[in-house]
Amino acid sequence: MTRRARVLATLGPASDAPDVMEAVAAAGADGFRLNFSHGTHEQKAAEIAGIRALEEKLGRHFPIMGDLQGPTVRLGDFQPVQVSRGSRVTLARDGGSGIPVPSDEFFRLVEVGDEVTFEGGRIAARVVERSGGTVVVEALVEGTLAPRKTVAIRGKEYDLPSPTEKDMLDLKFIVEQGLEYVALSFVRSREDVRRLREALSELGSDAWVIAKVETIPGVENVDSVAEESDAVLVARGDLGAKFPLEDMPFIQTRIVDAARARGRPVIVATQLLDSMMENPIPTRSEVVDVFTAVRDGADAVLLTGETAAGRHPVESVEWASRIVARAEEGYAPRRMAMDGGTSIYDAFALGVVELAESMGAKIVAYSRSGNTARRIARHRPSVDTYVFTPDARTARKISLIWGVIPAGILGATDLEGLANEVVRRGLAKEGDRLVLVRGVQKDTTDMLRVKVL
Missing domain, CATH: 3.20.20.60 (Phosphoenolpyruvate-binding domains)
Known part of the structure; x- marks a missing residue:
């Protein structure tokens, strides 16, 4: 890949x-x-x-x-307003006398001297006046205030x-x-x-x-x-x-x-x-x-x-x-220590990765919920990791996970069936080594197998 x-x-x-x-x-x-x-x-x-x-x-x-x-708190609807450094703008709860900020929480929290930021910090302004449902701010940078953009108060959090x-x-x-x-x-x-x-x-x-x-x-x-x-x-x-x-x-x-x-x-x-x-x-x-x-x-x-x-x-x-x-390119990702306790599932996944890497094998897994794929990926295997799933929904979930290659939709199967399927789809060839794995399940022993094609 x-x-x-x-x-x-x-x-x-x-x-x-x-x-x-x-x-x-x-x-x-x-x-x-x-x-x-x-x-x-x-x-x-x-x-x-x-x-x-x-x-x-x-x-x-x-x-x-x-x-x-x-x-969150966002500006209301209004025509965009250009501001320059030092210019003053009025923010109003009802919008009748300034740029609308339809939020009681904003006006409860804001104080003179606060730094107010807009649109994720693109524009910053200092509060210079406050009176009831209006606040006057002085722009610290130039920019354009646009409708529906976020409003934050630096160092403070809204209680919503x-x-x-x-x-x-x-x-x-x-x-x-x-x-x-x-x-x-x-x-x-x-x-x-x-x-x-x-x-x-x-x-x-x-x-x-x-x-x-x-x-x-x-x-x-x-x-x-x-x-x-x-x-x-x-x-x-x-x-x-x-x-x-x-x-x-x-x-x-x-x-x-x-x-x-x-x-x-x-x-x-x-x-x-x-x-x-x-x-x-x-x-x-x-x-x-x-x-x-x-x-x-x-x-x-x-x-x-x-x-x-x-x-x-x-x-x-x-x-x-x-x-x-x-x-x-040419980079081996860090393998993080497992915090918060090591479950049997995570220990199993780590063993799968280390086994596959030690013998230069491809990992071929079957993941019903996506959790097996996620647990394997957390250890950043250096080998290819192919994952079959029972449905498209799970295939979509695992498509976001680092290094996981969705191999296709497959009904319930045993490990030999996984090996046959990966060959049929052209994902492995004669001479390849495979570590075949299914998620840890209660009362199941056939969870891992090594196979040379």
Whole structure:
């Protein structure tokens, strides 16, 4: 295989046309994100249908992430406003006398002297006046304030419930549409993740939960948040609005390590190739940023505005794919120690990887839920890892995981059947060594076998 880390693309006005979506996939996208902070369910349904049609056309499986808006504060609707350094703007609860910020929580929390950031920290302003339902801020940089963008107060957190009422409506739609991943925004603790998982269970869904770490408590509680989640996302935009920017490299590494130590896939996102919103070629520093994310151990990099609203969505994916592939050349990923206790399942997976590597064998696994694939991948095997699944849904789930090659849909089979199938599909040839494996199951002894073809 040529690339082990994945590239994910966010769909939006710049990329949701069928021909562009196909070009994005051809450029190297391994999966798609739908941002439920924007758009209608009707628009999202059309995007999902487009992805599923693309699967049929290309013979591939694309995981879809439904990204919930979460407990945040956003600007209301208004005409974009240009600001320059030192200019003053009024923020108003009702919007009648300034730019609308329809949130009681924002006005409860904000104080004179606070630094308010917009759109994930792209624009910053200092609060100079406050009176009831209005706040006057003085811009610290130039830029454009646009509708529906996030508003944060540096060093402070909103006390809002999670999941929100809007999240629950979107979650019901996500479950009805059969999406494989649900991303929870602004996670503060493992309890937020538990509440979302309970809601999914009540709706009858087995979707995997991605915890987006983008709050101060989320970083402080990252170990327990990672333990509770199925995957973790480093949401650098809002993190950069809460923490000093010079702290971001340390925070990113901390989150990646916490997720990997617990065997959770980890995604790095936001402003990876930000200049490609306008330009067809990334900056040198952006290339280094993506390269570093892969070398730090990310399972995937996620393009957001670059593909959703940028001028060059296809080129953005092409560059991300090229950089990821280059970062992996001649590089052996770190094998993390297993924190939080070692289960029999994780110990078994480590043994599989070490056995395969010691004899130069391919790993061929059958994973009913995707957990076996995830456990094997956490140890970053240097050999090819082919995984069969019982259905397309599980195949889509594992398509996001580092180094896992979805081998096809296969009904229940024994290990000899796995060997026959991998040969039939042209994935192995005479003389190849195989480590055949099924997930650990109670009262089952035929879980692992070594075979030379």
